[in-house]
Amino acid sequence: MRHLIKAAGAIAFAAALTGAASAQEKLKVGFIYVGPVGDFGYSYQHNQGRLAVEKALGDKVETTFLENVPEADAERPIEQLARSGHKLIFTTSFGFMEPTLKVAKKYPNVMFEHATGYKRDKNVATYSAKFHEGRYVQGVIAGKMTKTNTIGYVASFPIPEVVSGINAFMLGAQSVNPAVKVKIVWANTWFDPGKEADAAKALLDQGADIITQHTDSPAPLQQAEARGKLAFGQASDMIRFAPKATLTSIVDNWNDYYIARVKAVLDKTWKSEDTWGGFAANMVNMAPYTNMPDDVKKAAMDTQEAIKSGKLNPFKCPVFDQDGKEVPCKGQGALSDEQVLGMAFYVKGIDDKLPK
Amino acid sequence: MGVTEAILLTVITAATPLLIAALGELVVEKAGVLNLGIEGMMAVGAACGFAAATLSGSSLVGVGAAVLAGLALSAVFALLVLGLATNQVASGLALTIMGLGLSGLIGAGFVGTNRDAIPPVYIPGLTDLPGVGRLLFGESPFVYVSLALALGILWFLGRSRAGLTLRSIGENHVSGHALGLPVLRVRLYAILFGGACAGLAGAYLSLVYTPFWSPGMTAGRGWIALALVVFASWKPLRVLFGAYLFGGATVLQLHLQAASIGFPSQALSAFPYVATILALVVMSVGERKATGAPGSLGAPFVPDR
Structure with a gap:
């Protein structure tokens, strides 16, 4: 009997713990880069966008990035992010288009954003800059x-x-x-x-x-x-x-776009769409x-x-x-x-x- | 400065890193070892060279560091293929992958740092000669070093006792061993020399050619150097000729484009590889066994087994 009470207590405690954790859980956002973040060019600018997201919404989101991801072998790293609880994943190179769509089919509750591509799905949006x-x-x-x-x-x-x-x-x-x-x-x-x-x-x-x-x-x-x-x-x-x-x-300036899209997921207003912005959208500076x-x-x-x-x-x-x-x-x-x-x-x- | 002179100057800058790296690999292969890790050693040389030069403020320190870095990486390779008699192809490929990764790590703190290129040689009077002055007396010190290397290796392999020993070991390491030649020691020296050359070629990239560091800046030059050794059928002067031919093809097609002379640029980008395959075909059709490949190339050697 004493054991039973103890066990019940433990279960209740564990339940309380997980409950508390999920209440505080941050939105996990993943980024996949084709080059090194230190290229001082294309991937560097995407990473600047990620840092801007952390700065603006740091109390509500947690970001992860994978750099130097070869386009030919992108499916595995994208899936890895999806499986590890990321709810929004940015894949930032043209060659990630097919792998992104493939993984997106398997994870309908994860939102994907693919840069410079033209194929979309219910949970895959695309974006590029003019x-x-x-x-x-x-x-x-x-x-x-x-x-x-x-x-x-x-x-x-x-x-x-x-x-x-x-x-x-x-x-x-x-x-x-x-x-x-x-x-x-x-x-x-x-x-x-x-x-x-x-x-x-x-x-x-x-x-x-x-x-x-x-x-x-x-x-x-x-x-x-x-x-x-x-x-x-x-x-x-x-x-x-x-x-x-x-x-x-x-x-290239992805900061505003990334912050807006992460906010959309937080507000549950995220939709799959195509964004092609220039000076006016502040995507090109x-x-x-x-x-x-x-x-x-x-x-x-x-x-x-x-x-x-x-x-x-x-x-x-x-x-x-x-x-x-x-x-x-x-x-x-x-x-x-x-x-x-x-x-x-x-x-x-x-x-x-x-x-x- | 006329366009011809400008083209020649650019050809020399494009050919020099290929020449230095390929000469090093030539010696390694002549000793019977195939090191596919040139690309990785070049990248580490470029990263270390740039890092050391930036930190110390001295280009000479940078060049020294690059040479040592190439040497150190090739020592790892030597440990594997000589000490443990591992497969040379696999070890060389691993060396390239490791070198590219390591170079990114070493250079991470130096991305976006700018530096002045090591200036070309200037000899008052001679360098100012019209027409040929810049070409003959105003090149980067690396150019003179690369030419001296080519001649030095030509003499070493063809005329010196040590060179003959190295070649005989490359042709047949079992016979060499039976004669009492120190097979593994000679191969170790050859591998280290090849590593130092690759490091030096890397230093040229990050300190002279394009004076900054960025991951992946070797952009396949190590592989072209490898092709070059085969193209040259393992002969130093042909390596020299081939390096200038490969460099010249690249630069000439860029000039043809700039002059709006229609020419498929993709064709000339593939030139080094196509030329190597053609050279192999021509050589093997001409005479049997005339490609010039050392007999023991790529075979591991374990003494007394």
Whole structure:
């Protein structure tokens, strides 16, 4: 009898314990990165977003991250997060799309958010940023700053995101300088400092006096700095690598979005949807405008403001392709989102053949 | 500065890390050991070199640290394949994976740190010569070291007694052992030399080529160096030629693109590997057993068993 009472007491105590624990339990949020958080670029910025979530909602959430997750083997780490009680999981690279959907099917009560993808499910939302808005502003700056009227562009792979960036850059540059030329070099890599540096050197040797890049290392910036030329940074503020050459950098900013989505889960208002934000949504930012005269700085800020307020669309119609043919205008006074997201042509004035 | 001169200068910078790492691997393979860990040793060299140079403020200390780091990692490899006679392919691959991970750990605190590149040599008068001045007398010290290494190894393997000993062990370690040659000791020295070279190549990446540290910055150069040794059929001067050919192909395609000359850039990115396969085909069609691979390459050696 005494034993029985003891056992009952123990069970009651244990029940009380778990009850107390679940009342205080924090929402667990997981992040999967394709690169190291120390890349000072793409994954670094996602991690900044995670830290912002901790800072804003630290008393209600607990965050976990896995870095350097290979895209080919992402299912296991994603599932690991889902199984260990994470209720919201951000998978931050395009290649995580299929694994995310697969795991999401098995865990219908876990919410997933996939960056830069296009496939959604009941518990899988997608989000991305309109980086081309930043490219347009860079184009305006470059168009005004170039003395040789030749700008070098170090590109990674001919995918729509990169192509629309090149086009937006060119349209921005042409809007202030009709004589401007853009030379493009495809490095065929996202990250190879040596090759990116060689690409920048090749462009500088052939007369470019401003370098812009859609690859991830600061090597092209360093080359511009070493030659006394100008350049733009990529993904995060890279001015530390080239204090005299950096004009500005496009900065990915996931902070507000991540905080909003975590809040939505806490308030139980989370829905699967697609978010594609630019300046207006504060998902794309520009690092401080440096190494340029005040009038160029003003033009850049005005352009950024006009895009932000919706007065200016980088792809406002009419847009002409390389052969001078007008591109059908499927959006409202500008190319539609689908046209931009699937862009596979160069605009007029670009002297390069798009690799197929 | 003309475009031709600019192209040549860039070719040399692109070729030098390949050349240094491949020369080290050449000596290792000539002794009969296959070390697939170059990529990892290069990465650790790059990380340690940058870290030491930043902390001490001295580029020379950085280079020294990179060489020692490559050496230390290759000592681990030597312990496995010589001491424990493990499979060389598996151990080498493990070394690469370990090196890449370790480099990230070592370099973690130095990501985002900027540093000035080690300046090229400047000899008043000579470097200023028009046309050839920069090319011949204004290169990075690493370039001169790499060329000296190539000639030094050519002499060592072909003309010195120690070099002949090393080669004979690589061709047939059982015969070498029967003759009383210290097989394991010679292989140890060769492996350590290869590690030091890989470390030096890593230092070139993070202190000269692109003076910063970032994980994964070797970007496959260790593998190209490996291909280069095979491409060169284990001959030092051909390694020199191959390094400049591989480097030249990369740089030339970038220039072709910048000049808007239509050329499929992907094709030239694959060039080193395609060239290596072609070289192997040509060599093995030409003569039987003419690829030049050392006879005992990759085979573990356990004395008296």
